[in-house]
Amino acid sequence: MVDILHKVGIKAPLDEVYKALTTRDGLAGWWTTDTQGDSAVGGVLRFRFHASGVEVGGFDMKVLALQPATQVLWEAVDGPAEWIGTRISWELKQDGEHVIVLFKHQGWKEPVEFMHHCSTKWAVFLMSLKSLLETGKGAPSPDDVKIDNWN
Amino acid sequence: MVDILHKVGIKAPLDEVYKALTTRDGLAGWWTTDTQGDSAVGGVLRFRFHASGVEVGGFDMKVLALQPATQVLWEAVDGPAEWIGTRISWELKQDGEHVIVLFKHQGWKEPVEFMHHCSTKWAVFLMSLKSLLETGKGAPSPDDVKIDNWN
Numbered sequence: 001m002v003d004i005l006h007k008v009g010i011k012a013p014l015d016e017v018y019k020a021l022t023t024r025d026g027l028a029g030w031w032t033t034d035t036q037g038d039s040a041v042g043g044v045l046r047f048r049f050h051a052s053g054v055e056v057g058g059f060d061m062k063v064l065a066l067q068p069a070t071q072v073l074w075e076a077v078d079g080p081a082e083w084i085g086t087r088i089s090w091e092l093k094q095d096g097e098h099v100i101v102l103f104k105h106q107g108w109k110e111p112v113e114f115m116h117h118c119s120t121k122w123a124v125f126l127m128s129l130k131s132l133l134e135t136g137k138g139a140p141s142p143d144d145v146k147i148d149n150w151n
Numbered sequence: 152m153v154d155i156l157h158k159v160g161i162k163a164p165l166d167e168v169y170k171a172l173t174t175r176d177g178l179a180g181w182w183t184t185d186t187q188g189d190s191a192v193g194g195v196l197r198f199r200f201h202a203s204g205v206e207v208g209g210f211d212m213k214v215l216a217l218q219p220a221t222q223v224l225w226e227a228v229d230g231p232a233e234w235i236g237t238r239i240s241w242e243l244k245q246d247g248e249h250v251i252v253l254f255k256h257q258g259w260k261e262p263v264e265f266m267h268h269c270s271t272k273w274a275v276f277l278m279s280l281k282s283l284l285e286t287g288k289g290a291p292s293p294d295d296v297k298i299d300n301w302n
Contacts, residue, residue: 002153002154002156003153003262004156004270005153005155005262005266005267005270006267006270006271006274007264007267007268007270007271007298007299008271008298008299009298009299009300009301095300096300097300098299098300100299100300102264102267103267111154111156113158113253115156116156116157116158116253116254117158119155119156119157119158119270119274120157120158120159120274120277120278123157123270123271123274123275124274124278126271127271127275127296127298130298145278147158147159147160147278147281148158148159148160148249148251149160149246149247149248149249149251150160
């Protein structure tokens with residue numbers, strides 16, 4: 001098992017950071033504008049990505065746990081084969097003027113090239129989350145920052 | 152053992168990407184402007200970071216292997232305790248119009264919060280490398296993109 005780990009610190013109220021991870025509007029502001037589904041515990045959030053107006057894939061995330069201002073936990077239930085069954089965990093804590101977000105994408109079976117890609121791409125989206133909360137403007141797909149030949 | 156993995160794709164000549172990872176001038180253009188030392192195999196590169204004009208730390212990397220246009224391998228021989236003995240590997244390959252960079256920072260003993268920070272920060276510096284090669288301008292320290300309370 002190998003994991004993707006990240007950390008960002010965000011100068012914004014803790015409850016706003018939590019909302020950006022737990023509401024469709026919040027998620028659509030930094031990850032992908034095409035965010036649908038049910039954001040409550042037990043629900044499934046559907047994230048879809050588009051290029052040149054055509055849907056090119058996405059992820060379905062079951063919401064396993066929500067602890068206000070503290071933790072969000074998802075399990076990937078549909079999407080690329082490498083993602084299915086993996087878990088994405090967000091831990092929040094206040095540290096001075098920053099809300100610290102500790103991110104983990106756990107349960108990868110092998111450290112394949114796609115995992116390298118997803119690790120860098122998660123960092124870019126975490127910076128988009130930070131930007132959304134600090135400036136009011138994120139960079140969700142389809143206007144996300146491109147990193148390589150897989151976008 | 153846990154690893155940091157990343158991938159970027161860079162639209163630039165392969166030999167220029169290799170030079171940006173294997174010469175002091177290249178490294179100073181995307182990681183830290185204060186890059187000193189010997190970039191040949193067996194040499195030690197000294198990377199130092201500054202904030203408000205004061206040196207705040209750095210890393211010494213022994214160059215273990217250089218394979219032109221293909222691979223660069225460093226070992227951290229001085230710096231934060233968590234880094235000492237870890238290895239940083241860069242694999243390069245051409246894929247269509249992109250030079251693919253597969254990055255690994257291997258040998259972390261524990262997935263501590265500092266590892267989360269370093270993972271995100273490496274992604275930001277890899278995007279700085281990409282920007283240097285594609286636009287002529289990177290964002291090396293001290294003008295690097297800040298990600299959290301640890302910078």
